[in-house]
Amino acid sequence: MLIGVFFKIGLFSFGGGLTMVPLFITEFEKQGWMSSDRFMDVLSLAQMTPGAIAMNSATYVGNSVAGIPGGIAATGALAAPSVIIMLFLSRFLMRVKQHPVKDAVFRTLKPVTIALILFAGLQISEKTFFAESFTSIQWRAIAIGLLIAVIQYRFKKMNPVFLIVLSCITGIIIL
Numbered sequence: 785m786l787i788g789v790f791f792k793i794g795l796f797s798f799g800g801g802l803t804m805v806p807l808f809i810t811e812f813e814k815q816g817w818m819s820s821d822r823f824m825d826v827l828s829l830a831q832m833t834p835g836a837i838a839m840n841s842a843t844y845v846g847n848s849v850a851g852i853p854g855g856i857a858a859t860g861a862l863a864a865p866s867v868i869i870m871l872f873l874s875r876f877l878m879r880v881k882q883h884p885v886k887d888a889v890f891r892t893l894k895p896v897t898i899a900l901i902l903f904a905g906l907q908i909s910e911k912t913f914f915a916e917s918f919t920s921i922q923w924r925a926i927a928i929g930l931l932i933a934v935i936q937y938r939f940k941k942m943n944p945v946f947l948i949v950l951s952c953i954t955g956i957i958i959l
Contacts, residue, residue, distance in 0.1 A: 786854055789815060790842055790861035799897030801830075801837030805904035808841060817849050824911040832948060838862060924958050 789811050797804040805827065809820045818826070823845075830840035839859055846858025880886045913922050913929070932951050936942065 785815070786846060786850055787857050787861040790846070790858045791864060794862040795865035797838075797900075798893055799900055801839075801841070802904045803897055803900035804838045804841075805907060806900065808845075809907065812845065817845060820907070821911060824908060827908065925955075928954050928958070 793804055793807045793811060797807060809823055812818050812823055813820060823841075826841055826844050827837070830837045830844065833840050839862065842858040842862040843855045847855030850857070877886065913926050914920065928951055931954065932947050935950070936947060
């Protein structure tokens with residue numbers, strides 16, 4: 785079951801870790817592995833640790849469901865579709881690298897990827913800034929998010945690690 789779920793997520797996700805968030809949430813709740821609130825905590829940890837967000841999330845969830853073998857299986861199953869597809873497609877893509885149909889396919893995938901990332905952002909925002917499905921607004925969390933966004937915009941070359949630490953300290957102080 786674990787391998788099948790993560791293989792399916794890896795097979796039907798395009799555009800990186802954040803595009804997988806809607807599928808993660810849907811599948812984890814359907815399987816009874818964890819709530820969307822709990823997954824948001826996992827996602828926060830996955831973003832702060834080195835490595836790809838999706839792989840870190842898969843490792844954590846797999847480990848929490850079936851121990852260390854589950855973490856290894858979930859991570860491998862999530863990566864397997866991409867590896868398999870790229871092995872088969874790489875030779876073909878090299879032959880058609882200048883073909884207009886290939887360009888059209890990739891142009892079509894870009895807006896889909898953006899839509900999935902925006903949807904993931906909305907889900908994360910809902911869980912972060914609103915308690916109990918929009919009944920209570922978390923103004924302090926919104927203020928921290930806006931503060932960090934302004935600092936990032938103002939100082940474009942600032943190290944993201946510093947911003948993460950700053951937001952953690954600010955959260956501890958005011959939340």
